[in-house]
Amino acid sequence: MSRPLVVDSVAALRAQIRDWRRDGVSLAMVPTMGALHDGHISLIRIALEKADRCVVSIFVNPTQFAPSEDLDKYPRQLGRDLDRLAEAGAQLAFTPGVAQMYPAGFATKISVGGPAAGLESDFRPTFFDGVATVVAKLFLQASPDCAVFGEKDYQQLCVVRQLCSDLDLPVDIIGAPTIRDAHGLAMSSRNAYLGETELAVARQLNAILRRTAAALAAGADEGSATAEASRALVEAGFEQVDYVAARESLTLAPWRRDRDGRLLAAAWLGKTRLIDNVEVPSA
Amino acid sequence: MSRPLVVDSVAALRAQIRDWRRDGVSLAMVPTMGALHDGHISLIRIALEKADRCVVSIFVNPTQFAPSEDLDKYPRQLGRDLDRLAEAGAQLAFTPGVAQMYPAGFATKISVGGPAAGLESDFRPTFFDGVATVVAKLFLQASPDCAVFGEKDYQQLCVVRQLCSDLDLPVDIIGAPTIRDAHGLAMSSRNAYLGETELAVARQLNAILRRTAAALAAGADEGSATAEASRALVEAGFEQVDYVAARESLTLAPWRRDRDGRLLAAAWLGKTRLIDNVEVPSA
The missing domain is CATH 3.30.1300.10 (Pantoate-beta-alanine ligase, C-terminal domain)
Incomplete structure (x- = not known):
């Protein structure tokens, strides 16, 4: 059980991935907001079945929270998360800060229609814009072959598929079954x-x-x-x-x-x- | 003077580029809407100074025209354009149809703020959304190392730079001086x-x-x-x-x-x- 390499800049992320690519390895990505639980671990296991290496991003993305939502109290526990990544066998953790992802002057937004319409969007109208924009950035930063998303966030999974299809992002999106406790409660x-x-x-x-x-x-x-x-x-x-x-x-x-x-x-x-x-x- | 290879599908585009990449060549892109004139030719010349191969896209992008604008009468002259590409030495022409770029169910839009605000946007409010979305798609389809845009469309050049910076699109954007007739009229x-x-x-x-x-x-x-x-x-x-x-x-x-x-x-x-x-x- 070895700790994953931890990088917090896009430059360091790309340098590591470039090294791996030179050796011909394939790469899977699991984007997360940290506070890792058994659901995330199952995504990493699937990622490592699909590819040689797994990069897990840990980034509590402010643009997918509305002002009224729980951005400030969202659980943050990087030390514990890195322990869990080590257990799960992920090789690389990408832990950018907000200024790395959204530097001063940042001004671009990706909006997805289709599967993003209704359901969550009726109650969180800017949520999927935030998700689509950060996922596109993460994919362009890491250029993985595939990425694993949980069916727990089912609409998000559909929106990410639509995003990749529409923008010709060459990332294979894999949906993973929801992990539940003994009483059926979805891990979250x-x-x-x-x-x-x-x-x-x-x-x-x-x-x-x-x-x-x-x-x-x-x-x-x-x-x-x-x-x-x-x-x-x-x-x-x-x-x-x-x-x-x-x-x-x-x-x-x-x-x-x-x-x-x-x-x-x-x-x-x-x-x-x-x-x-x-x-x-x-x- | 050899004619460029012409492809109209993303799959064929990527296959050709993958072949080139295997040989270690670098790639420059010049996105155009066709009706090529000396201004475009100058962009291709610059592209071929910067990279081993140049792919020119020819696509009259409907999403950057407002309903009142000149989409239908915009000049289309593919045969003549391919002659000009041959003269200029471009190796690959990408000529997708609308259904290839925007298949049924297409639902994604990229909006850039910052440099896109005001000027053209005051008169063509959806123009830069259309430009940003199609340019992101073209870059993700062709994955060029660099792309050349004319300073003639100066605000567009600034918007494309912002787009690439914000979305971490790893494409070096090169601005090229405007080509003018003997009286100073910019080629268009x-x-x-x-x-x-x-x-x-x-x-x-x-x-x-x-x-x-x-x-x-x-x-x-x-x-x-x-x-x-x-x-x-x-x-x-x-x-x-x-x-x-x-x-x-x-x-x-x-x-x-x-x-x-x-x-x-x-x-x-x-x-x-x-x-x-x-x-x-x-x-």
């Missing part, structure tokens, strides 16, 4: 915000989604089933439900029974916003 | 729209700008000098002046006498809009 850095009582409520989110997806697959009316899911979330103890919605799984266009679907939800527990999603098999 | 594909009488008027644009820049460098008041230039353009026969403005030459921020400046103008002759710019030396 934001779970750290939850108290005991909230955790018990949070653990019901996935079960309610799975039940709703099964009802949809069995022929239930879409509007009734998602409304029922929202009621069930509130009864379980969620204070606000931003959305429960079925979508076509690749494009996030309106759901059609004859295509693979995805049921996605976002709901609040106190000041913590949780998201999750499950498959809706085609009829 | 849109000059083809001008009749005899209009041409005589157009040829006064550069002289008026040079005179104004000299006045500014000699201490003239900025507001009075640019207003006087606008009046002179109308007296010369221009029907409408969109702007005559002095700016700081690198950032296009407001002009300061102690820094290198640029005097930029756009004006109409009938249905033809001409732009030009000249240096304003620092005091």
Whole structure:
């Protein structure tokens, strides 16, 4: 178990990757905001199955937080993160500061439509602009062959795929299954915000989604089933439900029974916003 | 004089470039919308001084035209363009169709602020989004070491520099001096729209700008000098002046006498809009 090499400048990142490329190795990237948990570790494992080397970026990207959101309190624990990267076998950690990513005068924004429309964007209207811009930068800094993103952030995965396709970014995007605790709760850095009582409520989110997806697959009316899911979330103890919605799984266009679907939800527990999603098999 | 290789798909473009890269050659790109004139040829000559191979893209990019603009009548003359590329020694012409660049479902836009603000953007508000998006795509398709842009489109040159800097696009942007006819008229594909009488008027644009820049460098008041230039353009026969403005030459921020400046103008002759710019030396 060796510690990863840690670099915080684009120049040092590119120098290391250039050395590797000279030896003909392939490279996978796992972009993260740190606070690494078992979900991230599973992404790194997949990355190392796909490529010879794995670079993990750790950057809490301010441009994907709205002023009202949790940028300041977002968990930061670099020492612990580097231990976890060592365990997982990642060879390189890229830990740029904000001034490295967004120097004075920075003025460019990438906006993705299509799968970015609706769902998260209805509640976090500038979120995917921030994600698309930072992901494009990270890919152009590291030029990986592939990158692994968790299905936990399902809409983000679709948006990154659209971004790469539209801009001809030659990076193969790999979606990785969500890692859950024994009760079905999706791993998330934001779970750290939850108290005991909230955790018990949070653990019901996935079960309610799975039940709703099964009802949809069995022929239930879409509007009734998602409304029922929202009621069930509130009864379980969620204070606000931003959305429960079925979508076509690749494009996030309106759901059609004859295509693979995805049921996605976002709901609040106190000041913590949780998201999750499950498959809706085609009829 | 050998004809350039012509490819119209990203796959064929990348295959050819991959072959070249295997032999260790360097690559320069000259993005164009075709209708090649001596200005473009000068860009290709510079490209071939900087790199072993030159790829010229010929693509009339619909996303940088507003609905009211001249997309449909923009001159298209591929056969003649390829002859000119052969003369100039470009090795590769990339001539994608609209469906290759913007397939169904395309949904991504790059917006640049900073140098893109004002001037052209006041009159063509979506122009630089279209330019930035297509230039990023072309660079990601061809991955050139450098690219040559004419100073004729001075604001565009500044915007492309900002784009590459902000997105970490590893392409060295080279600005090339404007090529003019014997009367000072900047070469432009849109000059083809001008009749005899209009041409005589157009040829006064550069002289008026040079005179104004000299006045500014000699201490003239900025507001009075640019207003006087606008009046002179109308007296010369221009029907409408969109702007005559002095700016700081690198950032296009407001002009300061102690820094290198640029005097930029756009004006109409009938249905033809001409732009030009000249240096304003620092005091």
